[in-house]
Amino acid sequence: MKVILYAVHPKIHHIAEQVGWRWYISLNMKVDYQYWFKKMKLPYIVLLHPPLPLGAALTYCKVFNSNHDAYTRMSQNLKQVQLKWIQFMYQHRKKVRLNEKVYKQLYFETIQPYQVLGEIDFQITTSIERKWMHSIQGRGLLQSEFIQVIQSEDYMNDSWWTLAAQYLYITGKVQINSGITVCAQQSLLQQKQEYICNRCGSGQDAMYENKCLYCGQDCIYCEKCITMGKSRYCTPLIQGIKKASLQTALQPSVHSSYKVNDFSHWNLSEPQTEAVRSALTFLRESTQINRIDEPLCYLIWAVTGAGKTEMIFPLIEHEITLGRQVMLATPRKDVVLELQPRLQKAFPHLQVVTLYGGSTQKWEEGDLFIATTHQLIRFWQKFDLVIIDELDAFPYHNNAMLQYAAKKACKKQGRYLFLSATPPSQLIKEIKRDRLPHVKVPVRYHRNPLPVPQRVSFPSLTHLLKSEQSFLGDFNRLRKEKVLIHRIKDTLNRSGICFIFLPKIKYISPIVQFLSSKFKHVNVQGVSSIDKEREQKVQAFRKREIHILITTTILERGVTVPNTDVYIMDADSNLFDEAALVQMAGRAGRSAQYPNGKVYFFSKEKTKHQVEAIKQIKEMNALADKKGYLKNAGEGVN
Amino acid sequence: MKEPALIKNHIQFLRSLFLTNETKCVICSMNLKTYSALRLCKTCTDVIPWINKTICPKCGRFEVCYDCVRRSAVYFVYNRSAVEYNDTMREWLALYKYRGNERMLNLFIEMIDYAYQMLLTKLEIQVNHVGYLTYVPLSEQRLQERGFNQAEQFARGLGRKYKIPVISLLDRTKHTEKQSVGSWSERFSNIQGAFTLNKMVVQRVNKKPPLNIIIIDDVYTTGSTLNECARVITSFLPAKVYGVTWAR
Ligand SMILES: [Zn+2]
Ligand SMILES: [Zn+2]
Ligand SMILES: [Zn+2]
Ligand SMILES: [Zn+2]
Numbered sequence: 001m002k003v004i005l006y007a008v009h010p011k012i013h014h015i016a017e018q019v020g021w022r023w024y025i026s027l028n029m030k031v032d033y034q035y036w037f038k039k040m041k042l043p044y045i046v047l048l049h050p051p052l053p054l055g056a057a058l059t060y061c062k063v064f065n066s067n068h069d070a071y072t073r074m075s076q077n078l079k080q081v082q083l084k085w086i087q088f089m090y091q092h093r094k095k096v097r098l099n100e101k102v103y104k105q106l107y108f109e110t111i112q113p114y115q116v117l118g119e120i121d122f123q124i125t126t127s128i129e130r131k132w133m134h135s136i137q138g139r140g141l142l143q144s145e146f147i148q149v150i151q152s153e154d155y156m157n158d159s160w161w162t163l164a165a166q167y168l169y170i171t172g173k174v175q176i177n178s179g180i181t182v183c184a185q186q187s188l189l190q191q192k193q194e195y196i197c198n199r200c201g202s203g204q205d206a207m208y209e210n211k212c213l214y215c216g217q218d219c220i221y222c223e224k225c226i227t228m229g230k231s232r233y234c235t236p237l238i239q240g241i242k243k244a245s246l247q248t249a250l251q252p253s254v255h256s257s258y259k260v261n262d263f264s265h266w267n268l269s270e271p272q273t274e275a276v277r278s279a280l281t282f283l284r285e286s287t288q289i290n291r292i293d294e295p296l297c298y299l300i301w302a303v304t305g306a307g308k309t310e311m312i313f314p315l316i317e318h319e320i321t322l323g324r325q326v327m328l329a330t331p332r333k334d335v336v337l338e339l340q341p342r343l344q345k346a347f348p349h350l351q352v353v354t355l356y357g358g359s360t361q362k363w364e365e366g367d368l369f370i371a372t373t374h375q376l377i378r379f380w381q382k383f384d385l386v387i388i389d390e391l392d393a394f395p396y397h398n399n400a401m402l403q404y405a406a407k408k409a410c411k412k413q414g415r416y417l418f419l420s421a422t423p424p425s426q427l428i429k430e431i432k433r434d435r436l437p438h439v440k441v442p443v444r445y446h447r448n449p450l451p452v453p454q455r456v457s458f459p460s461l462t463h464l465l466k467s468e469q470s471f472l473g474d475f476n477r478l479r480k481e482k483v484l485i486h487r488i489k490d491t492l493n494r495s496g497i498c499f500i501f502l503p504k505i506k507y508i509s510p511i512v513q514f515l516s517s518k519f520k521h522v523n524v525q526g527v528s529s530i531d532k533e534r535e536q537k538v539q540a541f542r543k544r545e546i547h548i549l550i551t552t553t554i555l556e557r558g559v560t561v562p563n564t565d566v567y568i569m570d571a572d573s574n575l576f577d578e579a580a581l582v583q584m585a586g587r588a589g590r591s592a593q594y595p596n597g598k599v600y601f602f603s604k605e606k607t608k609h610q611v612e613a614i615k616q617i618k619e620m621n622a623l624a625d626k627k628g629y630l631k632n633a634g635e636g637v638n
Numbered sequence: 639m640k641e642p643a644l645i646k647n648h649i650q651f652l653r654s655l656f657l658t659n660e661t662k663c664v665i666c667s668m669n670l671k672t673y674s675a676l677r678l679c680k681t682c683t684d685v686i687p688w689i690n691k692t693i694c695p696k697c698g699r700f701e702v703c704y705d706c707v708r709r710s711a712v713y714f715v716y717n718r719s720a721v722e723y724n725d726t727m728r729e730w731l732a733l734y735k736y737r738g739n740e741r742m743l744n745l746f747i748e749m750i751d752y753a754y755q756m757l758l759t760k761l762e763i764q765v766n767h768v769g770y771l772t773y774v775p776l777s778e779q780r781l782q783e784r785g786f787n788q789a790e791q792f793a794r795g796l797g798r799k800y801k802i803p804v805i806s807l808l809d810r811t812k813h814t815e816k817q818s819v820g821s822w823s824e825r826f827s828n829i830q831g832a833f834t835l836n837k838m839v840v841q842r843v844n845k846k847p848p849l850n851i852i853i854i855d856d857v858y859t860t861g862s863t864l865n866e867c868a869r870v871i872t873s874f875l876p877a878k879v880y881g882v883t884w885a886r
Binding site for chain 1: 646737738739741781782785
């Protein structure tokens with residue numbers, strides 16, 4: 001859209017001690033006339049014609065406001081000052097992407113109250129304002145989203161939202177940004193423009209330039225976050241400033257009765273309790289440290305099956321009783337839906353909001369938010385604590401957009417809590433340099449050691465599939481399958497279930513065929529990400545109706561069934577990194593009844609990833625042993 | 639021999655200067671190793687359901703056609719569509735039309751060109767005999783919501799490619815409901831009177847016969863939109879009207 005740029009006279013500008021012109025943009029001048037003429041009693045303002053694309057107006061506004069000396073002295077007469085302004089705008093027209101035609105029409109007009117008094121005919125009551133802020137504070141909303149929030153009940157006409165946005169902007173309740181901003185960057189060869197999406201943090205690569213109906217010139221939009229709305233150079237991104245007072249509004253009764261060390265009602269194991277205690281110490285101390293801009297981070301490194309969800313409960317309780325807002329972000333929608341009733345039951349007095357694609361609570365305000373990771377993009381400096389579950393999982397890992405979104409959702413003074421069984425390598429590096437506070441939970445809730453993977457030398461599936469003979473023929477000829485068959489028989493004899501992981505979808509069906517032929521009375525199934533019956537098959541597997549399930553890494557997390565042995569074929573494939581191997585191995589031995597599952601790495605080569613994965617698992621077992629967490633200390637530790 | 643690190647970095651730097659997003663698949667962002675006219679990877683290219691046989695000569699349908707039989711008065715000569723409107727194509731169009739990813743425009747223009755070529759083959763006429771391209775307009779409200787008219791963008795793309803003038807012959811006066819709801823007859827009557835001719839533009843049209851005008855649209859559903867547009871145009875101009883649509 002196009003907006004008005006205007007400046008307010010310095011001498012009578014008695015809000016602050018500032019000398020110099022203050023610049024503003026306007027989506028709806030009615031609001032500004034009322035504010036400056038009626039409330040602040042200014043004699044005039046200086047307004048630029050014609051309206052400019054939002055991104056350009058905001059950039060000029062920012063530059064003018066930060067260059068007091070050069071552009072704000074009042075020694076010259078107004079006409080001369082205005083000429084200087086126009087010259088300045090001309091010099092920087094390329095930088096702000098103003099097209100030549102528009103530039104030639106630029107001129108300033110001095111507006112006095114009597115000219116516009118007739119236009120001031122609106123009223124915004126404090127109750128309406130409070131209602132708006134209730135849903136807007138701590139969120140970053142694109143124009144279309146802002147309209148949805150504002151107009152749900154108070155719809156009046158098409159331009160109503162501009163009035164609302166401008167009112168909140170001029171009274172300092174929101175910041176108005178453009179979806180995309182330009183910043184100049186010195187590159188090796190030339191000075192080039194860099195574009196950044198304020199919404200998702202994407203840079204040049206995600207930008208697309210084309211003609212725009214809303215600003216009437218060449219505009220840019222971000223392709224990266226387009227599935228959640230179109231962020232343009234001329235689209236307002238309205239960021240609701242969160243009042244500090246809201247978060248300290250405690251309920252004193254709850255607060256005083258809360259004893260930090262007493263969380264016996266959560267029924268945690270001793271290792272869990274100890275981890276929670278150190279995390280709580282972090283949460284308490286972090287609020288006392290003076291920080292300027294950066295939220296602090298804390299990592300709970302809990303092995304697979306440690307019961308990390310249970311550990312979150314007392315931490316949430318701690319924050320909530322202090323009147324703070326908490327976000328729990330998790331990669332998968334099914335986890336959001338599964339956690340909602342559990343958390344609501346644990347905290348019946350709280351407003352729990354769940355957010356995912358298609359959620360009905362999209363704009364609701366609450367105490368505790370549970371959301372899929374993408375939903376973080378709609379928040380802006382809202383939360384005191386952002387808990388990120390399965391930090392290393394898709395889609396978060398290596399996704400700059402989601403990392404930016406998570407960073408933006410947290411208050412500058414807020415904290416992050418990461419949960420992971422397999423932290424990404426950057427975090428492990430930080431831990432080694434002693435720069436990331438963390439706690440390790442090295443043992444499962446049933447306090448038996450993690451099964452240590454055994455490596456079995458085996459030909460690669462690629463090789464077997466490539467040979468001219470059919471896969472089955474080659475398999476038989478090589479007689480290699482014996483090793484595999486023997487171990488599967490062993491698992492089945494102990495009434496166990498085989499969970500077989502392969503690096504590629506295309507291997508699934510030949511292996512299913514082969515194993516079905518070998519085990520005629522056993523239900524052998526394959527499941528992949530493109531399988532339409534995926535849900536049903538996972539359900540059947542959970543009910544132990546499938547005895548051998550063959551899959552890719554899609555099921556590396558989340559699916560656990562008692563008495564399972566894990567087989568990883570082509571464990572030397574570069575598609576399986578250390579984290580993936582540890583996660584897959586983590587499917588074995590999860591239940592207290594059958595804590596000693598088996599894990600096999602079938603591979604031709606002994607790769608670094610396999611070695612590191614085995615090392616990581618052994619280290620955790622050793623740590624658990626050292627701390628005396630293991631049930632039969634000294635026995636099952638490798 | 640391995641390249642020394644310095645040279646490798648240098649090459650990477652040069653690559654980054656010349657290779658932009660244009661070397662990625664427009665749909666799935668996979669890196670393209672070889673040149674592709676549609677800027678699609680092989681997987682995405684292979685899913686396109688091109689219409690390569692037409693059963694109904696009138697509207698270019700690939701199966702037996704009742705719409706054309708039932709229609710009492712037909713005002714356009716022929717229509718041709720490039721692809722079958724299946725779930726994948728519906729998804730692609732939604733990405734472009736509703737999500738607004740305009741980077742996909744070139745893909746659609748290249749695809750609709752296929753339909754345009756089929757029409758020319760059928761007509762046995764030369765490119766320079768096509769007088770004008772026009773497009774099915776959006777109502778002002780829709781245009782404001784969406785920010786662009788997909789049919790206009792397709793038309794302008796084709797026009798640029800073959801140097802044919804694109805004119806805004808029609809205005810939409812009625813804000814019709816989505817085409818997919820209602821019975822056939824409802825849909826048919828709904829569209830009637832939805833368009834008017836833009837008098838200013840009509841004056842500038844060279845009326846010397848043979849006057850061939852092609853209407854561009856994204857999806858041909860029953861043909862009633864195209865037919866209504868053609869009715870309005872032929873009632874004011876001595877023209878033969880054809881349709882070129884991206885999908886049907
Ligand atoms: Zn973005
Ligand atoms: Zn624009
Ligand atoms: Zn592709
Ligand atoms: Zn037909």
